[in-house]
Amino acid sequence: MLLNRRRILLGLAGGGLAALVRPGRLHSAASELIEMRGTPRGERVWFSPLGVAVAPGTTVRFANRDRVNSHTVTAYHPDVLGRPRRIPVGAEHWHSGFLLPQEVFEVxxxxxxxxxxxxxxxxxxxxxxxxxxxxPGDHGWQPAARSPEGLPPAAANNLPPVAVIFAAGRVNREAAS
Incomplete structure (x- = not known):
């Protein structure tokens, strides 16, 4: 279902996407928490929330709340392990290194x-x-890469559509499926 919804929502033109942005849906806090989670036996892992809309200048804190696994938070960027660019041109890329349970990384x-x-x-x-x-109304706005090329299928299928993030403000793993 997500893949079909993604095709429809990502196919919207810039103007159509702008119409979906609701003022006040952006989290305007100075910081935003995203947790790294996993099941007790480690068979499933995820970020929570999976998608979030924030204002420019927001500091995002990634905290490993998984008691079993180490995790990283790594931007899709050619300078980080040769991955495809999936962040705005000119934005700072990042790689947290391995975070043990309860460790935090900020960007x-x-x-x-x-x-x-x-x-x-x-x-x-x-x-x-x-x-x-x-x-989309912000100067220098850069939308998401449209092609899942270079991503493993599970990764490509798990990224929530931008329009869904705008509409909800934040998308959890359960809501994205």
Whole structure:
């Protein structure tokens, strides 16, 4: 179902996407928490929330709340392990290194656009996330990469559509499926 909804929503023109942006849906806090989670036996892993809309200048804190696994928070960028660029041009890329349970990594996102990221050891299991900074009306706005080329299928299928993130403000794993 997500894949069909994604095709429809990502096929919207820039103007149609802008119409879906509701003022006040962007989280305007100075910081936003995204947790790395997993089941007690480690068979499933995910970021929570999976997608979030924030204002430019927001500091995003990634906290490993998984008691079993180490995780990374890694931006899709050619300078980080040769991955395809899935963050705005000119935005700072990041790679947290391995975070043990309860460790935290922070990044401040200032450039408007869509930032896709993944967990290095769990990308093939679909542990990815998307942060939308600002909106289509912001100067320099850069939408998400439209092609899933270069992504494992589980990762490509887990990224929530930008329009869904705008509409909800935040998307949890359960709501995306």
């Amino acid at each position: 401040t996102l200032t450039r408007p656009g869509v930032y896709d990221y993944y967990c290095l050891p769990h990308e093939r299991a679909g542990m990815v996330g998307r942060i939308v900074v600002g909106g």
